[in-house]
Amino acid sequence: MTAPAPTGVFGALREQLTDAAAAFAGSPDAFAGILAGMVDDVDRALGERLEIFPVCHHSPASALAMARRLRARPPRVIYLELCEDLRPLLDELRNCRLPVAVQAFATELDGFPAEWSPLSVIAPVTEASAEYQAIAYALDTPGVELVLVDRSTDHVYQWAPRDDQPAGPHPAPTADEDAALHGDAVGVEIGDLRPRFAELESYLLHHGKVRHWSEWWEQYVERPLADADHDTYRQVMVLIGSLFRRLRPSRSARDDRDEDRERHMWTRMRQHLAATGADPADCLYVCGAFHAASRVEQFGLDSTAPDFPISPRTGTRWRYGLIPSSHSAIEAQFGLAPGTVSIAAANWTAALGRTRVTPFRLAGQQTGKKGRRSRAVTAPAPSDVTTDRLTGFLAAPPTLDELDEAELRGWCVDIVRLARRNGYLASTADAIAVFETSILLANLRNRARPTPYDFADAAVTCIEKDVVPGRRDVRRLCEILLGGDRIGQVGYDSLPPLARDVLDRLRPLGLDLERRTVQRALLDLRGDPAREACSDLLWMLRHLLPADAVRPIMGERRLGHRSTQESWDLALGRNQRALIELGYEGVTVEQVLEQRLRRAVRGPDATAARALAAVEDAIRLLDSPRLVDELGARAVELLATERTVDDAPEVLRRIRRLLAHHRTTAPALPAWCRAFVTTGYAHYCTLLPTAFVDETTGVRQVGAMLGFLFHLESLALSLGCDRSQLELAVAQAHPEAPAKLALLWAARHHLGLLPLAHLRERCADLLANPLVVPAFPHYLSGFVHALDPVPGLAPFVVETMSAAFARLPDPVLLPWLPTLITTLREHGPELVPLLVREAERTFPATLPALDGWTPPWAAQPAASVSPPTGSPAAGPGPAHGLLVAHPEAVDAVAALLGCDAPWHSPAAPGPPGGGGGSPLVAAHPDTAHAVAALLAPPGRPELSAG
Known part of the structure; x- marks a missing residue:
């Protein structure tokens, strides 16, 4: 039976792949269907009336192809795969130094589990990316409209599985502070091209003789497509996206979300075209190559499928802004190999010099370079009729770049210099070894020109060996050498109002706080009282920002004490992300601090100890009596409702400090302090018997309860408490x-x-x-x-x-x-x-004195037990002589007790050998004996004997 003739532009390629599958697998069924389906996906994507531009995230080849396409045939509308609610932020990119990340942040959740708070979605932007080229062109070209068509940040979490944590590419824990710039935000990337079939990825890495996916992509896709024409680039990228889309082990929830994103994007583009009447020939759809090979029913402008129903957003209040990013942060966010983005940036710079393509750059951007659009090289216009470029590209042998000895020699010399600066015992011999090993590794991997990955492997082998003398290993030094971990910065004009207010209020310090270095600030508050406002702000920032952002070196701020001189280490530029996210919570630092203190005492995990800590912070940092009274009243409520005494030591420590502060600074205790003491007295008396017998309650907690009851007993009794509560509680404890x-x-x-x-x-x-x-x-x-x-x-x-x-x-x-x-x-x-x-x-303090030393308890009388009430009182004995020798002290005590007559009466009969009688001593002999025992020094036992 004769096979039907191939149709379409790619008919010959489809027939060729089908025959190859039949010869390879022995059956033209499943394997041939996959290969033919890939060709169909390419034919379908390139035949769409709305031009689809497939990209890969942070790919220099995609950025070069985008720059060529925009200059050859400038579009009037660009549809970009990015969260639609992030569009207003893109105009602020011109005030920043790339890389930065566009962020949506939310702490007040409505419609999401409370355990997810805070929500954070970011989209990093680098110069060597196709999306930035499209953004820069659209924003700086009059009459061009940029439309973001991907789901909103609210839908990112709406479509996440409702488990304990939202789904998303969370970064792995890392000790590198630059790699942690994105925190635990969910990343949104344009063009995620990576096999979702583990066996396929391992097969490609093994036969490509590379260590990780980024190296395979750079060798087999990135370099060949850097100089490819527009049609070849599009066809190859769609083919790769179709390959990864079809070779999946099974359908997962992520696949469903990807298809929903594609339905959402096509629905938004249809709605925009219908509303504006734009010509699809003047539009460009920029999306990931994975989405370009989509097979959803809404694909294409000629589809008759109904629009995808888009659910409304929740009541969550989102805040938007820009945060600094870095190459290492992007790599950690999306699971790329270390150095991938840095090498891509280096390749982007080299490709610009080689191809003479002038990139698009936002006017006024902090890059140190100016756009040169007037000197752009004219690129050939894309052909109107798509031709088969895949057959020739797939059949052509790989182009072997010639060895650039000057470039490789410079790398080897520079890495040895960097290694010596970081403690390695590297020499010229090591530079030669790195040079030869790089060539050897490249030859083993079937390439004539060593790549940066070959060079890094050779440097690790020849220089690092098994010892890392410093903080940086050789691979990290190679990344620095090849371009470094560039760290972006958000400009002053793009900062939220709170961040700008902080920088303005700290301007009297005379420091450039936007720098990433640690700077020392010296404040003489006595000599320059105008800097007291700076000191107050720094202490508030110390409470709100990470520990290394604002760190006091000298000086402290505690209750009732302010230092006259302070010294601070400030790293606000390095912690710009934290300062920006602080601006999402309020307009001023004081407002944010007040909100956080209220949130701390109103949350589900609030305790009386935390409430007292919030009261202390409000006194130290805000000096707001209204807020202090509110937080204190809440502390009383929390203490009354607590059923455990785990925080009793913390409660005792803080209430002591607060009472001492109010007693020294106010004429009377605040109402909440009095209520806290009385409530705590009754509360701990009630829980004391249970705490004594409860095995889960430690002895430290019981001791703190007794400390609260005993130390604050006089104050509690003066406020109306009953001491019998405490006596009953102790009597009931067993x-x-x-x-x-x-x-x-x-x-x-x-x-x-x-x-x-x-x-x-x-x-x-x-x-x-x-x-x-x-x-x-x-x-x-x-x-x-x-x-x-x-x-x-x-x-x-x-x-x-x-x-x-x-x-x-x-x-x-x-x-x-x-x-x-x-x-x-x-x-x-x-x-x-x-x-x-x-x-x-x-x-005794000396060793000789120990020989003749008698312990005080051994010198006390054996019958020192107090006689029971009603027994005949013993005579005063020698204690009477001590009291007779010091009558003034006893007279003062008697006066305080309301006794007008002196304690010593000459007419009263005295004891035998005594100097006169004493009615007071005779009535209270136990007290006299106790005073004598306490006043008797160890060397004079005659005062305590008797």
């Missing part, structure tokens, strides 16, 4: 853990329910019990945590620990000594210094 049991004993001692002598006896019983001795370090940990709420226990803790070391034998002491150290280090590192200072006051 812990079993040793540390919490010791903490309970300390609390009962503070309340007067457990005398010190009884507490001493309990600890002695614990040391005498062999079964309890291994757990004794945990008891000591509880006593150490009690030093904060009950600081008077410090001498007793020193005494208990000393008694343990004195009484326990070495076989018992040595095993639990490491446990004691690790327990104290883990549970009470901030309280151990209190114990050390008390031990320093108790023990």
